[in-house]
Amino acid sequence: MKIKIIPLLFIILGFFTAYSSCGKEKYTITAAGSTAFQPFAEKLADQYMQLNQDTGVTIQGGGSAVGIQSALSGAADIGMADLVTLPPEAGSLSATVVARDGIAIIVNLKNKVGNLTLEQIQGIYSGVIKNWKTVGGNDHSITVVSREAGSGTRSSFEAIVKNISLTKEAIIQDSNGTVRETVINDANAVGYLSHGLVNDKIKQVSVNGVPCMTDEIIKGRYILVRPIFLLTKGAPKGKVKNLIDYILSSQGQETIKSSGLIPAK
Amino acid sequence: MAIALSAITMLVLIVLFIIKEGLPFIFKIGITDFLLSTDWEPAAGKYGIFPMIAGSLWVTLGAILVGVPLGLAGAVFLSEFIPQWAMKTIKPTIELLAGIPSVVYGFIGVMVLAPLIREYLGGPGLSIMAASIILGIMILPTVMSISIDSIKAVPNSYREGAFALGATHWQTIHMVVIPAARSGIIAGIILGLGRAIGETMAVIMVAGNAVKLPNSPLDSVRTLTANIALEMGYATGMHRQALFATGVVLLIIIMLLNYIAMTAIRDRGKKK
Numbered sequence: 373m374k375i376k377i378i379p380l381l382f383i384i385l386g387f388f389t390a391y392s393s394c395g396k397e398k399y400t401i402t403a404a405g406s407t408a409f410q411p412f413a414e415k416l417a418d419q420y421m422q423l424n425q426d427t428g429v430t431i432q433g434g435g436s437a438v439g440i441q442s443a444l445s446g447a448a449d450i451g452m453a454d455l456v457t458l459p460p461e462a463g464s465l466s467a468t469v470v471a472r473d474g475i476a477i478i479v480n481l482k483n484k485v486g487n488l489t490l491e492q493i494q495g496i497y498s499g500v501i502k503n504w505k506t507v508g509g510n511d512h513s514i515t516v517v518s519r520e521a522g523s524g525t526r527s528s529f530e531a532i533v534k535n536i537s538l539t540k541e542a543i544i545q546d547s548n549g550t551v552r553e554t555v556i557n558d559a560n561a562v563g564y565l566s567h568g569l570v571n572d573k574i575k576q577v578s579v580n581g582v583p584c585m586t587d588e589i590i591k592g593r594y595i596l597v598r599p600i601f602l603l604t605k606g607a608p609k610g611k612v613k614n615l616i617d618y619i620l621s622s623q624g625q626e627t628i629k630s631s632g633l634i635p636a637k
Numbered sequence: 638m639a640i641a642l643s644a645i646t647m648l649v650l651i652v653l654f655i656i657k658e659g660l661p662f663i664f665k666i667g668i669t670d671f672l673l674s675t676d677w678e679p680a681a682g683k684y685g686i687f688p689m690i691a692g693s694l695w696v697t698l699g700a701i702l703v704g705v706p707l708g709l710a711g712a713v714f715l716s717e718f719i720p721q722w723a724m725k726t727i728k729p730t731i732e733l734l735a736g737i738p739s740v741v742y743g744f745i746g747v748m749v750l751a752p753l754i755r756e757y758l759g760g761p762g763l764s765i766m767a768a769s770i771i772l773g774i775m776i777l778p779t780v781m782s783i784s785i786d787s788i789k790a791v792p793n794s795y796r797e798g799a800f801a802l803g804a805t806h807w808q809t810i811h812m813v814v815i816p817a818a819r820s821g822i823i824a825g826i827i828l829g830l831g832r833a834i835g836e837t838m839a840v841i842m843v844a845g846n847a848v849k850l851p852n853s854p855l856d857s858v859r860t861l862t863a864n865i866a867l868e869m870g871y872a873t874g875m876h877r878q879a880l881f882a883t884g885v886v887l888l889i890i891i892m893l894l895n896y897i898a899m900t901a902i903r904d905r906g907k908k909k
Contacts, residue, residue, distance in 0.1 A: 437871040515761045520846075521679050522871025540849035543761055543857050546841060546867050557752050558762060 405439015405452030436524035474567030499539025517563035568632030659881035692858035699769025708780030743842030760855030763845030776829030787821020
C-alpha cells in the first residue's frame, strides 16, 4: 500500500507545479553554452527581464560545444559560443556576434616578465621554452596551465597563437576561475583566461608589446581576441530577436563594456 | 521488494548502457592501443588511456600509503586502549569525515596543501602527492570504522588466552588480535580503495590533470575519473565514445575491487 501512495503523491505534486507555471503565460527564452559569456549573459538577462516583465530568460552554462549542440537540437533557443571559428556542424545555425572577448595571458604577481611575443607563447605552451630565464625572468621552470580539450577559450587561444602542440607537462584546469586560482598560487605559472575575469591578484603580460586592454582590443592592436556568437536555428524572430536586439542596443552594449567585455562594434 | 528490485534494475541498466556505448569503441580502436598507448589527443584521433590508468593507480596507491597506516593505528588505539565511552564519542566524529563533501576536501587541497608542497618540495604542487594525501584522509573513516568493527569482533577469549601465555598488550595486539581481524581489515582497505579510485571532484581539483606518465610523486597526473568529468561537457562523436570506454575500464576495476572485498568479508564469516 505504502508503495503506491508515494508515487501518486509525486504525480499530483507534478500536476500542480505544471499547472501553476502555465497559469502565468510567461514566455521563457533559454540560452545555453559558453561559460566565459555566462556571467555577462545573466546580467543582460536580468536587465532585459526588468524591461519586459512578460518574458523570462534562463541562462545555462555547459561550454561552447553544448551551446552549439543545444541550439541545433532545439533544447535552447539561443546557443552561446566563444570560438574563433565555428565548427562545421554549426554551419546551419544563424550566428550573431554580440561581443568580443580578449584572452589575457596571466602570470603570478611575483613574476617580473611583463611581455611575451607570440612565438614565445607558442614555445612555452609547446614545451620548447621550459625556463622563465629564456624569456627574461628568473631562473625557474615554467608551470604551464591550460584548459581541457574542447574548451572554447583553449581552442580560440590555440587557433590564434597557432602551431601549439600542448606540452604533456601542462596542468589542465576545467574553468577560467580555476586557471586563475592556480596562477595566483603558483609563482612560476602561466595561464590564459577571458579578459573580463582578470583581477588584481594576477598580473597580465603584454603580447607583442600590446597590453590586453579594452582600448587596444577595439583598436585591433591586441591579437588574442575572439568573438562571442549567439546562435539560433534560422534567423532570430519574435521574442528571441527582441532579446538579441536588446543585447546589440547601445544600452546592452554599454553593460557588456562596463562588465569588462568588448562591444561587438 | 519492488523498490529493492528497481534499484537492481537501475544498476543493471547503467552497466548495460555504459558497456553498450563504450565497448564498440574499444574494439574499433583495438584493446592494446586503447589501454597501452600513452597519447591522448582526441582532436588528433589519438585515444590512449595508459597515462590515466597509471594516474589512477598511483593516486590510489598513495591514498593507501597515507590512509591505511593512520586508519589502522587509529582503529587499534580506539578499540584497545581507551574506555568504551570515549570511543563512543570519537568514532562517530571520525565517521563524520565521510560526510564532508569532496569539493570541500578539494578546496582545502588547492588552497593549503598544494602551496605547501610547491614551497617545500618543489614541482607544480598540484600533484600525485597532494591527491594522495587528500584521498588518504577521505578513505580514513571507511578504513577505520570497518577495522574497529572487526577488531571488536575478535572474541575476548583470544586476548585472555594471549595474556595467560604471558604476552604483553602490544604482543597480543600484533600477534593475536590483528591477525584474527585481518580479513575484516582487508575488506575495509579495499572498500576505501574503491572510494579512492572512484573519487572525482577532489582529484580534479588537486591532481593537476596533466596527461603524462608521472616520474615522481611531485608530478601532476590525470585519473580515469577526472578524464571523463573534464571532457564530458565538450565531447561529441568518437571522443564521447572514448569517454564511455574509459568508464568501462573504470567499472571493471571497481567491480574487481568490490569482488575481492566481498570475498574477504565472506571468508571472515567462514572462520567464525
